Each structure stands twice: as structure tokens, then as C-alpha cells.
Amino acid sequence: MTVVTLLTDFGHKDPYVGVMKGVILGIAADARIVDVTHEVGAQNLREANFALHGAWHYFPAGSVHLVVVDPGVGSERRILAVAYGGHLFLAPDNGVLSGICDAAGAESRVVTAQRFFRAGKISRTFHGRDIFAPVAAHLAAGRARFDELGEMISDPIRLEMPEPALRQDGALAGRVAHVDAFGNLITNVRESMLGGSGRAIASVELLGHRLEAPRESYASVAPGQPLTIIDSFDYLEIAVRGGSAAAHFNARVGDEVRVRFA
């Protein structure tokens, strides 16, 4: 019973996700299908990439991860399959697999084996149903091997991802990478960028506000108070206990976050 995860920008209003599941179960009756999220902003590749990075390694080895955020559907953009860390990934070749396809040990292939696509007409607007779901299902059912999908490639498209940078004054300048449903501000500053040199954090600045060094838990400040914390995915996070940091600071994705060291 192979796990197939789904990550799209389809939302929950339309039957599109259900249709993909129907196609998968028609080929791989035993597949365990799990939704990662379908509420990625429309055609927002960075947001999809961020969600994928947070999720995939918590699934059992052998899982097939399907990402359908596909602004180029129907164009000549390639279809990408990646094997990495004992998992398989399928997505449009548009950068959404950045950080996976270019990781050490990853193998990327361009999917061209049409015998694993849906039989009959392939639409120009819904490859999730006609190509991605069938290929994922064939992999999950053991009816397709990864190396049968198509030729190896070395040039999958990468997203340009803004990385935190050291400023002349010694501060580390990152940004808000994601605002979660609680209003927590997840930055692109990883714990490994902070502690590696043993430097203690003096403060974290956001939109003119100065916050203290990371706390051990939300409960270490009073309700309604802001704090910084290293979150459960090892990112520096700005939060408000029992509230929304996004509302508290009127902050959004892309806002600069500056870390000052002692």
C-alpha cells in the first residue's frame, strides 16, 4: 500500500482533486492517498515548494509525492520526476521541486513514456488528471519503474529563492517566507544559520519592531505577547502567544527580518 501525496493549488470548491483521486484508484486500487494541501495560492510556486519541503520527509520511504501547481500547463514545459531520499516526486518542470531535484544524490528524469498517461485524449488544461495522476498511480502500483519514465536530465528548472544574507553590520537579513493559518510568520532563516558559529542572537527586527532572542516555547511569554522561536521545521518564527503575529505586526510574505548577533 504505497502512499501518494497530493499538493495542488486547486482549492476545495471544485471536483478537480477528487477526479485525480478517482484516476489514481482506478490504476492503483491499494494506494493510500494523502492531501498535503490544496490551498496553495493560485500558481504560487514558492508557496508550493515551501509546503513540500515541510512535508515530504515525514511520509514513509517509498511514497510518491505529486505536486500540481502548473501555470504552464499545455505549453512545452517538461514533466519532471525526481528520485531522492527513497521518495519519488512528480511535478511540472517549473521550479516547484527546487531543493529536491538539485540535492546531492537526487536523480531527475523528464517524463515522456506516454504508456503511463491516461488512455485516450490528453487535455491541454488538466495534466493533473491526464498525466500526473496516472503516472503516480503506475509508480505506486509497481506497474512503472522510475527509470522507465524517460531520460535522465541535469537541467531541471530551479526557482530563484531569496536566501538570507549577511549585511556589513554583521546582521543576517532574511525575510518572511510563509504566513501560516495561525498567523505565525515563518522566516527563511534556518536554525543552522544561527547557531553554527555559536553566536548568540541579540535581537530580531521586523518592520521597525525589535524582538528578543528565541524562546523555548510559546508559553514562555504572556498571552497576547510577541516572541521569536525556532519552529518545528527548524526555521526562525515570529509569533504571538494565542494570537496572530501577521495581524499584530501587519506583516506579510516578503517582509524583511533582520537578526542581530551579540
Add this chain to the structure above:
Amino acid sequence: MTVVTLLTDFGHKDPYVGVMKGVILGIAADARIVDVTHEVGAQNLREANFALHGAWHYFPAGSVHLVVVDPGVGSERRILAVAYGGHLFLAPDNGVLSGICDAAGAESRVVTAQRFFRAGKISRTFHGRDIFAPVAAHLAAGRARFDELGEMISDPIRLEMPEPALRQDGALAGRVAHVDAFGNLITNVRESMLGGSGRAIASVELLGHRLEAPRESYASVAPGQPLTIIDSFDYLEIAVRGGSAAAHFNARVGDEVRVRFA
């Protein structure tokens, strides 16, 4: 492992859908339950019917499709079971199965066999839990046969569905039937109404705007530009590349779409 699909207007806030799944798994422990959508507008039969038509035939033969959009719950409205195309359908007899119950080869029955309902009190407000889910589960588990559910009927209720009509000037007048989560405008004009006679489309008109003949893919226009296209369900669609046609044209369900031929 029979697939049971669920299509309701219950939304995701309340535990109603989860409760139906609990009831199903209590009777058919092996059933594979798939959500088609639960975000149909409250008691919107047309929207539910549209979603069902787009979805059911992508599921494996033998699937049981449960539609609970039920403004008449607790009244004397009948409960309808339909066998069609190797699939089974269960819904209130309120028109939501239009186009399926009246298709050639479909067999309709009124569900009266109370031994397949939930044991104990049947509520007057939640037949999804007390009648539809148990009957679907008995079918999925092979503990009920379709012909045991009740008597055949020939008069299931049909929705009055506005169909595209030819105008005196030769144009085909349809309407926006659905706005999807991307803001794509799905019309009720099917590809078969356009190409059968070999007539080329000259233009498509919506709210005073004139659009060109259908393109092959979204990518055939520049980002932000509108286009028409035959979508993946064979409907004429009005879209904006990388954007929302609903916002671009301030359009909504019911707006007239006029197709002019060359």
C-alpha cells in the same frame, strides 16, 4: 475495496462529513472514501449536479456515488438510487441526479428498504448520516444489492437546466454554468455543439466583450490576457492566463455567453 464518493454542501467547518465517514466505515470497513467536494453552495442543486457530472466517470467501475444536497430533508421527498454505466448513485430525489437518472440505460429505484438504514431513530434533519451513508456502505460492502433497495421508478425529478439555444442571427447563446476556484468561467456550451457542423467560431461574446476563437492552451496568450479554450471536460471556457476571468470580466454564474460562427 469499493470506492464511495461523497459530494455535499456541508462545508469543512462542522463534523458532519466526518460523521458520515464514521458510519460508512462501521458497516464497510474496507470502503475507500473519496471527497468530490463539500463546498457546493448551500442547497445548490445545479452546482452539485455540475460537480457530479465532471467527476463520477473518472472513478473505477463499481463505485458508489453519494450526493447529499438535500433542501427537502425530513419532508416526503423520495430517496433515489440509480445504476448507470457500471456505477451506483444515491441522492435525494430532487433533481441532483439529472442527466444520470434519465440517461439511456439508467435504472432508477426509490430506496425504501429500511433494513439498510441506520439502526435506531432516524433523524428528520440528517439523512446523510442516518440513511444515505448506511445504504451506500451496505452497497459498498456487498451486503445490499441494488435491486433490493426498493421499487423501480420512471419519474425521478429532473432539474430544469438552461441549455444553449440558437438565436435567429445564427449565434449560439449559452451561459456561465460554473466559476471555478481559479476564476475560470465554465460555460454550458459543449465542444460537440460547436464542431459538429464544421462551423468555425468567429468570436465569443461576454458582457459586451468580444473574445477570439478557442486557443489550444492557456500559454498561447500573454500572461494577464483573456482567451477562450475548450476545457478538460469538453466545455467552452473563458479564462485569463495566470489570472481570474471572473474578476477580469466581473462575471458570474448565469451571465450570457454568445458564440458567433464564421
Add this chain to the structure above:
Amino acid sequence: MTVVTLLTDFGHKDPYVGVMKGVILGIAADARIVDVTHEVGAQNLREANFALHGAWHYFPAGSVHLVVVDPGVGSERRILAVAYGGHLFLAPDNGVLSGICDAAGAESRVVTAQRFFRAGKISRTFHGRDIFAPVAAHLAAGRARFDELGEMISDPIRLEMPEPALRQDGALAGRVAHVDAFGNLITNVRESMLGGSGRAIASVELLGHRLEAPRESYASVAPGQPLTIIDSFDYLEIAVRGGSAAAHFNARVGDEVRVRFA
């Protein structure tokens, strides 16, 4: 194939729920995971408690019910496991299991057996992933017994829940406990509080409006008209046929509902 239900305030935007499912399937590959709801208001314990009460007993005996609404995550709050009615429950010890942990025959334990937690670092912000999901999965897979989780306790935290009260004038004063997605107003007045003494209801008052005694079904009034009804969970409900009572009365959770008897 044990059922594991999930009830959280995580919403559907972030991959948090998917991650928990990945962790569960890595330990209990056969578990049947069902979402009860993930749209409980952020850190709203009463709303979570209400949803749980409506849902759990419709699942098969042996199910494991996981409730992760956890404002105290990372603090010293305990983790609670309860066995009741042939079901198992896991949640933070914050009152969210009120009415279950204190029911006759319920057995409560504080979960301390770290061998059932996720291997490696336990985060201070996401116990749903690192503690609750693994423990639930070990239970579901039969790899942990309830009595191995930790010591029995007799003092789990209870929510203070406002109960309907008899006023001097003989009226029963309850409140709106939940507004569902249809806008139905579910009160905290149970059928058993109304009919036990054989007293007939004369009227129901809400925000200065006077409604008649409960009807048998929504269809017993004209479309657009308000009514009272005993709902499918045995609560007194105020509804509008084919509409939203919340909008009609501009009502919200906490508003007083007064039942007058004949």
C-alpha cells in the same frame, strides 16, 4: 484496520495535517485516517469539544480519536489519554476532552511513555506531529496498549461549560453553542431537558424574537421562515428553512436562548 480520527484547529492551508498523516502511516500503515474537522477556531477548546461530542460515537468501536487544539504546546501541560465506551482519545490535558474523561466508566491516563513518541528531537511547537500522531499510530497498530501509556490520573482538566439553567419564572435559559456552516444555531439545550417532565414548550426566545415550539422538519414551514427543531444530535436548534438563521437573527455563539413552557 483501525480508524484514527483527527480534529484540529490547523486549517487546510498549511501542510500540518498532512504531516501528521504521514507520521501515522509510517507507524501504522493500515490505519484508516478520517478528518473530523480542522476548521475549529484557533485554540477554541469549546468548539473542539462540541465537534468531538457530535462525532466520536458514530465511528466504529476501537477507533482512536486525536484532538490537537493545543494553546499550551511546549508548556508543562500534560498529555491525556482516555478510554471510554470502547474508544480511545488522545489530547492535550486542557479540557478539550471534558464530558468524556469525566463520564462514568472512563479511564484517564497521563501519557509519559516516550518510547511511543517520535524518535529524535521533540519540538516545542508541534506535538501533534512529534507526540500525538506517533502515540495514536502505536495504539492503532496494536504496538502500544492503553495501559502502557502512563499512570492513571483522576484530575484531568475540565472546561467550564455553561449549562442551561431554570429561571424563577420557569423558563429554561440556554445559549447558542455552535453556528454551523448552514447558519443553523445549535443551542446547548438538549431534548432530554425539554421532554423529560412532559412539559410542552410554549415558545423559544432569541434576541427579542419569539419562535414557536419545535417542528418535525424544516419543510414544515415556508421557505425563508424561521423555526425551532430538535436536531439530529438531540439539541434544540433554531433554523431558517433554506437560509441562515445566524444571518436572519444576526445571532452568534453565546447569545441567550430562553425556552418557555406551557
